[in-house]
Amino acid sequence: MPQFDCAIALRRELHNIAEPSGEEVLTEAYIVDFLRRNGIAVEHSIAGHGVVGLIDSGREGPVVMLRADMDAIVYHDPDHPEQMVAEHTCGHDAHIACLLAAGLALKNSVDCGRVKLVFQPSQENLLGALAMIDAGVLDDVDYALSSHVMPIQDLPFGIFSPSVHHNAAATVKVTVHGVQAHAAYEHLGINPVEAAAHLISGTGLMKLNAQKCWSIKATRISGEPGSSATIARHVEVTFDVQTEDDATMDELLHKLRNIVDGTARIFGTHIDLSIKNHCPAYDYDPEFESLISDTIIELFGEAALGPHCACGGEDFHFYKKARPTLRCAYFGIGAACEPGLHTRGMHFDESILPQAARLLTRITQKLLSAKN
Numbered sequence: 270m271p272q273f274d275c276a277i278a279l280r281r282e283l284h285n286i287a288e289p290s291g292e293e294v295l296t297e298a299y300i301v302d303f304l305r306r307n308g309i310a311v312e313h314s315i316a317g318h319g320v321v322g323l324i325d326s327g328r329e330g331p332v333v334m335l336r337a338d339m340d341a342i343v344y345h346d347p348d349h350p351e352q353m354v355a356e357h358t359c360g361h362d363a364h365i366a367c368l369l370a371a372g373l374a375l376k377n378s379v380d381c382g383r384v385k386l387v388f389q390p391s392q393e394n395l396l397g398a399l400a401m402i403d404a405g406v407l408d409d410v411d412y413a414l415s416s417h418v419m420p421i422q423d424l425p426f427g428i429f430s431p432s433v434h435h436n437a438a439a440t441v442k443v444t445v446h447g448v449q450a451h452a453a454y455e456h457l458g459i460n461p462v463e464a465a466a467h468l469i470s471g472t473g474l475m476k477l478n479a480q481k482c483w484s485i486k487a488t489r490i491s492g493e494p495g496s497s498a499t500i501a502r503h504v505e506v507t508f509d510v511q512t513e514d515d516a517t518m519d520e521l522l523h524k525l526r527n528i529v530d531g532t533a534r535i536f537g538t539h540i541d542l543s544i545k546n547h548c549p550a551y552d553y554d555p556e557f558e559s560l561i562s563d564t565i566i567e568l569f570g571e572a573a574l575g576p577h578c579a580c581g582g583e584d585f586h587f588y589k590k591a592r593p594t595l596r597c598a599y600f601g602i603g604a605a606c607e608p609g610l611h612t613r614g615m616h617f618d619e620s621i622l623p624q625a626a627r628l629l630t631r632i633t634q635k636l637l638s639a640k641n
């Protein structure tokens with residue numbers, strides 16, 4: 270499939286210009302330049318560094334949005350601990366490359382309707398999709414499709430999952446307020462460390478429907494710095510929360526608020542709770558999913574069709590929330606990512622990329638076929 274082989278070289282170039290969420294300057298310029306050189310109409314600087322390539326068949330038909338994320342993950346540089354470096358350890362360089370290769374193939378090969386090649390910034394901080402929605406990217410869209418390279422633990426190399434089931438996810442920040450006192454006179458103060466410990470233990474006793482998948486865990490704890498002989502004035506606890514659907518998320522957050530309120534009453538103090546970075550769970554169109562399964566079999570054979578995969582949060586699902594009539598789907602690419610996503614030095618077998626670009630192209634051609 271030489272038509273799609275360019276995805277490999279494109280990804281290698283994008284890999285070298287990895288940029289953090291919201292700072293995708295060079296990545297935006299690279300995408301804009303590629304699309305323009307290949308005669309695809311471009312809008313850019315959308316919601317920061319977002320780019321939309323437009324392919325119009327000139328005939329009536331649905332609008333298909335193909336979405337790739339653009340940002341990389343930031344790490345401390347071990348050689349220069351004061352500096353941060355960005356690295357494409359979530360494979361978003363691969364997603365851009367596949368979408369560019371698919372765009373080239375789709376330019377003159379859809380019967381009807383339009384294709385929007387949507388390059389979305391700021392996926393990792395879960396802000397990009399909402400910003401693209403605010404910028405009006407979604408206004409005329411009927412179908413939305415995205416995909417992700419998968420860890421080898423989830424999908425063997427060469428296998429495609431027709432449906433990646435993302436959790437609803439949220440980061441919850443809790444600030445436990447105390448009253449300062451000498452540690453030897455602790456009855457004169459309120460110890461926020463003990464209140465935070467009580468709160469964290471309380472989340473372990475939370476009861477939700479055992480038929481549902483959910484989890485809550487404290488991932489960060491910090492407090493006012495100072496003498497070990499002084500009761501601190503505040504402690505911050507960060508929780509990561511994941512649930513299999515939005516209703517379970519609502520229930521879990523309601524119960525967490527109750528535990529927070531109860532802890533505050535027991536300790537006679539005040540506890541603030543704020544929800545940061547949340548995203549809804551997946552909500553796919555069954556017919557669209559079937560079309561993806563059929564296309565995987567058509568292109569690569571029955572053996573290439575993998576199972577549904579589970580995964581963490583994805584801000585792609587804000588698109589469906591914003592436009593409930595949108596028909597969404599999301600496939601997983603068995604790229605053998607090792608040792609795992611978000612781990613420095615993450616690597617995968619890039620020879621899968623032409624196949625992923627081909628799949629993206631064929632699915633879109635079917636959605637925009639005159640026979641539909």
Ligand SMILES: [Zn+2]
Nearest residue numbers: 359393610611
């Ligand atoms: Zn990621």
Ligand SMILES: [Zn+2]
Nearest residue numbers: 359360361417
């Ligand atoms: Zn990712």
